[in-house]
Amino acid sequence: MTATTLPALEQPREKIFDVGAKNLSDAELLSLLLRNGGNGKSALDLARDLLCRFDGLAGVLSTDLRHIAKMPNIGPAKSAALAAMRELGHRQLYAKVQNRDVLSSSQATREYLRARFRYCKSEIFSCIFLTNQHHILRLDELFQGTIDGAAVYPREVVERCITYNAAAVILAHNHPSGIAEPSQADIAITRKLRVALETIDVRVLDHLIVGSSQVVSLAERGLM
Numbered sequence: 001m002t003a004t005t006l007p008a009l010e011q012p013r014e015k016i017f018d019v020g021a022k023n024l025s026d027a028e029l030l031s032l033l034l035r036n037g038g039n040g041k042s043a044l045d046l047a048r049d050l051l052c053r054f055d056g057l058a059g060v061l062s063t064d065l066r067h068i069a070k071m072p073n074i075g076p077a078k079s080a081a082l083a084a085m086r087e088l089g090h091r092q093l094y095a096k097v098q099n100r101d102v103l104s105s106s107q108a109t110r111e112y113l114r115a116r117f118r119y120c121k122s123e124i125f126s127c128i129f130l131t132n133q134h135h136i137l138r139l140d141e142l143f144q145g146t147i148d149g150a151a152v153y154p155r156e157v158v159e160r161c162i163t164y165n166a167a168a169v170i171l172a173h174n175h176p177s178g179i180a181e182p183s184q185a186d187i188a189i190t191r192k193l194r195v196a197l198e199t200i201d202v203r204v205l206d207h208l209i210v211g212s213s214q215v216v217s218l219a220e221r222g223l224m
Helices: 012-019 026-034 043-053 057-062 065-069 075-097 106-117 154-164 184-198
Strands: 124-130 136-144 168-174 203-210 215-217
Touching: 012 026, 026 043, 026 057, 026 075, 043 057, 057 075, 065 075, 075 106, 106 124, 106 168, 106 203, 106 215, 124 154, 136 154, 154 184, 168 184, 184 203
Parallel strands: 168 203
Antiparallel strands: 124 136, 124 168, 203 215
């Protein structure tokens, strides 16, 4: 039975008003973004195909939209809708930390970073540039590497700090393995960046490592 032949109250669009979005399955929610199907398949069928092909919602959210667009009956419009949904989620979390002291809203900052980077299949090294009041000026994804790591260049970080007139930074990167434990390389680059930024009076407040279920702070571990 396809979505179009389901009783009205069992169709995702009707169900979301009746029982609320949190009570819909991943496939039902995805089908609302896809809107329609193709070649005899409903939007719900396509949503299930995506979840199966990419091993669940995490896989769908971490896959490049250009790759999803090549899936049968998906195309650019549907893949763009999925990418827009993912970005809106990121922006909603970012709004919680914007114009706030990131140290006093550290949990919100960690939730934002975890949502943004936990599904990335390669390592991305980012910097959160801050004012004297520790408000966010900008978050830049500076370096991207393979699953094993990303090359980080202190000179580029220094130049960005000068460009944004930053007073402090928080470093952040993800571990595609999902394990957020810091490596010796993580500790070494943190200390190298701290020394480089001291030359322009910019403080490194923390280095956050993002895993699948937690975010580890090097400052809290005494590893700065």
